[in-house]
Amino acid sequence: MSRQEIRLAGSGGQGIILATVILAEAAIQAGMNTAQSQAYGPEARGGSCKAETLISDQTIGFTKVQNPTFLMALTQKSLDQYGPEVSENCLVLIDSGLSAPQDMKAKRIVALPILDTARTVVGKIQTANIVAVGCINDLLGITDAKTLEKAVLMHVPSGTEQLNIKALEEGFKLAEGHEEK
Amino acid sequence: MGKVVLMQGNEACVEGALVAGMRLFAGYPITPSTxxxxxxxxxxxQEGGKFIQMEDEIAxxxxxxxxxxxxxxxxxxxxGPGFSLKQxxxxxxxxxxxxxVVVDVQRMGPSTGMPTSPSQGDMMMARWGTHGDHPxxxxxPSSVKETYDLIIRAFNLSERYRTPVLFMMxxxxxxxxxxxxLPELEEVEVIDRKTVKYPEPKRLPYHIKKGKLVPEMAPFGMGQRYNMTGLIHDESGFPTNSNEEAEKLIDRLMHKVSDNYADIVKCEQVGMDDADVAIFCYGGTMRAASSAMDEARKAGIKCGIFRPITIWPFPEKELLEAAKHVKRIIVAEHNYxxxxxEVERVVKDACRIDFLGRYNGTVITPDDLLAKIREEK
Amino acid sequence: MTVDTGDVSVKTKNMSNLIYKYMRPEHLPQIWCPGCGNGIIMRDIAQAIENLGLSRNSTVIVSGIGCSARAAGYMDFNTIHTTHGRAIAFATGIKLANPSLEVIVVTGDGDISAIGGNHLIHAARRNIGLTVVVMNNNIYGMTGGQYSPTTPTGAFGTTAPYGNLDRSFDIAGLAYGAGASYAARGSAYHVQQTTTLIQEGIKHRGFSIIDVASICPTYYGRKNKKGSAVDMLKWQRDNSVTVDQAAKMSQEELKGKLVIGLLHQVNYPEFTYAYDQLIRRLFEEREENE
Incomplete structure (x- = not known):
């Protein structure tokens, strides 16, 4: 797979970091190289937060995302903050209901009801990050469903496995037949 | 081939240390080493070892x-701040x-600085932070894998030379x-300190065998019953005011490291065979350097990398040799x-030395390095 | 009045046995000034060890910095003279690494309650099995007579030329308040009682502290016109009350008195024991899962 520079943004507590860790794990399980890191600090506890995963079949030198090929934003605040930074070709996944900022150059935007699916279909808002992971894998084609499921199970707390697998499946469904705006 | 796992650098530090035989960890919470x-x-x-959270960094x-x-x-x-306190x-x-082994996951200073921001500002403190002359x-390390392997080496060196080893992340x-x-565990070399075979009470703990530089004392509780002190001492382990003994001790401490330069000092040289310009970097800065080198070479610039893995003692022999074959060395580090x-001290006039420092909490990027590489005289 | 010289000679013989068994004669005489109380307290420790029959090979003496700290070097055990204030922290590592060792910390008032105060309260709270013997002489002797955290208000030191303005610490009380499961006070004069208190402290499973009033005729005595070493010991004799006596006395009556004896003892799980239990539990859980 060609090099993917994935940046996920949202608010602290949405499990953004864990989502990037799972994507990194999926890449490892699929035999690719990856580098995952996150912005630490007070923003990790309530403000907007971002985390990143690089995936490549080549050796990864510099470990930070410089030109995101993919951005996901789950809150308007984080979209406003990180949206304008990405280039025209970056694929942007936003939660339904968010509106792209005026100065965002990216043209490929997918809006999916990630938070609502977690809340109403899965039944727990805390699973939004796993719903998102399902969507992202579908959009980027990182690995197959089985491998991703394994990656999810390696990183979610014990006792929550079933719930998170449901969230992942809902994420797959959500991304199926999506439309780029 | 061993199993490939996703691991964080700090996690690799612990897992490697466990393989090296670490069975006691004493610490105090501080970002970004927590x-x-x-x-x-x-x-x-889980491994039968002990963890203790102490009341402060000194403890x-x-x-x-x-x-x-x-x-x-x-x-x-x-x-950073905790490393100051440990000195x-x-x-x-x-x-x-x-x-x-003392690990310092450096963060931006001075003082509380920017606790979550990267830095390499403790490099000189590592060498000169505590008072007096000592080795x-x-x-x-510059990758997660290297963190794992190198922390094992840190323990091995500390055991072999009976000295604290600083792990500057x-x-x-x-x-x-x-x-x-993950390595095959049976292939990992683990070195344990040498101890006296018969730990009798009157054996001198700091006695040095002919041709050796490192004492071989038994741990407390084995029967040797010796004294340890932070005062200048002779081979009995008791304080002495003898100037001759003082000089002999400091000389030996220094020589046990400097005389084993070849065993202790390791560095990595990438693309240096034909390089005109070399990037000198260490730790995490290597990652930007390797991307920059690839880009520079694509653009027809013969760029190489000189990276100390052992930063102290400084790899001066290798660096001086490398400097003779390049036109420029760009020193890139996350500090002022x-x-x-050290590069200037060693290289002197052998080639031009440029500096790229970063001390605002951001990381040096490949583009920053490329711009420096392309910089006109 | 008859003098039983035989008895004296037996005592002398016993005493020299104690020295030859537990001290390092080649490093004696000690550097302590004539009349210093530290030597008496060091002997009390040796006597307590003798009474308990501890093995020298599995006993560790840890000291910090200061006059008291020199005791470690004179005693024939596994001995370590550490950095100022940090004896308890070093001792914690030794005990944790090998809980079968008997670890005794010998320290002074400045070492343990000023620079090392943090380690004292936390080791007490943790209830790690160390025995801490404080040679409390109310002054920094090694550096030449500066006031310490146990110098009484109004007393003099080279850095308290107009009288000490600080209030002073009750070290045993401090440790007790921080959670020490054994706290006692002795004095240089009260050899028998202090030896017993140290002995019981070593036997106690948990953090023990024995705060022993030492005497420093050279600095504290001279600066405060306390007379000779003998005068200072006599003062301890004449101004000490037992814990039982103190219980019946008013605050006013207790002013200027040294309360000697076991102040507090309670049983909590000792830290390294609790940790070993944890390891065992994890091993058992793993075996069950396999």
């Missing part, structure tokens, strides 16, 4: 020394010749998760200019 304490707290009792350092004195391989980990006891361990061994690698291949002073 995961090392957290993971140690989980893992050590953590003292406790790790105590653990080692009792014969258990010990480690402590911290970041006095670091000197104690160097003088009393107590093996242990230092300090290592710098940075936030870039400490908080990075990437894939790493620390190791560049």
């Amino acid at each position: 995961e090392i304490a957290e993971i140690s707290a989980v893992r050590l009792p 953590s350092m003292a406790c790790a020394i105590g653990g080692s004195v009792a014969g258990v391989k010990s480690m402590t980990a911290t970041s 006095e006891n670091l000197g104690y361990a160097a003088l009393a010749e107590i093996p242990l 230092v061994i300090a290592l710098c 940075d936030e870039i690698i400490g908080h990075l998760r990437e894939g790493m291949e 200019g620390q190791m560049v002073l």
Whole structure:
């Protein structure tokens, strides 16, 4: 797979970091190289937060995302903050209901009801990050469903496995037949 | 081929340390090294080892020394402000010749600085932070895999030379998760300190065998019943005011490291065979350098990398040799200019030296380096 | 009045046995000034060890910095003279690494309650099995007579030329308040009682502290016109009350008195024991899962 520079943004507590860790794990399980890191600090506890995963079949030198090929934003605040930074070709996944900022150059935007699916279909808002992971894998084609499921199970707390697998499946469904705006 | 796993740098530090035989960790919470304490707290009792959260950084350092004195391989980990606090006891361990590993996941300073931002600002403190003359061994990993392998080497060096080894990480690698291949454990070399075979009470703990530089004393509790002190001492381990003994001791401490340069000092040279310009970097900065080198070579610039893995003692022989074959060395580090002073001291006029420092909490990017590489005279 | 010289000679013989068994004669005489109380307290420790029959090979003496700290070097055990204030922290590492060792910390008032105060309260709270013997002489002797955290208000030191303005610490009380499961006070004069208190402290499973009033005729005595070493010991004799006596006395009556005896003892799980239990539990859980 060609090099993917994935940046996920949202608010602290949405499990953004864990989502990037799972994507990194999926890449490892699929035999690719990856580098995952996150912005630490007070923003990790309530403000907007971002985390990143690089995936490549080549050796990864510099470990930070410089030109995101993919951005996901789950809150308007984080979209406003990180949206304008990405280039025209970056694929942007936003939660339904968010509106792209005026100065965002990216043209490929997918809006999916990630938070609502977690809340109403899965039944727990805390699973939004796993719903998102399902969507992202579908959009980027990182690995197959089985491998991703394994990656999810390696990183979610014990006792929550079933719930998170449901969230992942809902994420797959959500991304199926999506439309780029 | 071993199994490839996703691991964070700080986690690799603990897992490697466990393989090296660490069975005691004493620490105090501080960003960005905290995961090392957290993971140690989980893992050590699982392996029959002990974790303790001490009341402060000074106590953590003292406790790790105590653990080692009792014969258990010990480690402590911290970041900038905590590393400052550990300095006095670091000197104690160097003088009393107590093996242990001290990890510093560097963050931006001075003072509280920017706790979550990367930095390499403790490099000179690692060498000169504690008072008096003493040897230092300090290592710098530049990937998660290297963190794992190198922390094992840190323990091995500390055991072989009976001296504290400083493991100088940075936030870039400490908080990075990437894939790493786990080694086959039976292939990992683990060195244990030499101890006297018959630990009788009257055996001199700091007696040095002919042709050797490192004492071989038994841990406390084995029957040798000796004295340890932070005062200048003779081979009996008791304080002495003899100027001759003082000089002999300091000389030996220095020589046990400097005379073993070839065993201790390691560096990596990439693309240096035909390089016109070399990037000198260490730790996490290597990652930007390797991307920059690839880009530069695509653009027809013969760029190479000189990376000390052992940062103290400084790899001066290798660097001087490398400097003779390049036109320029660009020293890139996340501070206002620390190791560049060593590069200047060693290289002198052998080639031009440029400096790229970063001290605002951001990381040096490949583009920053490329711009420096392309910079006109 | 008859003098039983035989008895004296037996005592002398016993005493020299104690020295030859537990001290390092080649490093004696000690550097302490004539009349210093530290030597008496060091002997009390040796006597307590003798009474308990501890093995020298599995006993560790840890000291910090100061006059008291020199005791470690004179005693024939596993001895470590550490950095200023940090003896308890070093000792914690030794005990944790090898809980079968008997670890005794010998320290002074400045070492343990000023620079090392943090380690004292936390080791007490943790209830780690150390025995801490404080040679409390109310002054910094090694550096030449500066006031310490146990110098009484109004007393003099080279850095308290107009009288000490600080209030002073009750070290045993401090440790007790921080959670020490054994706290006692002795004095250089009260050899028998202090030896017993140290002995019981070593036997106690948990953090023990024995705060022993030492005497420093050279600095504290001279600066405060306390007379000779003998005068200072006599003062301890004449101004000490037992814990039982003190219980019946008013605050006013207790002013200027030295309360000697066991102040507090309670049983909590000792830290290294609790840790070993944790390891065992994890091992058992793993075996069950396999």
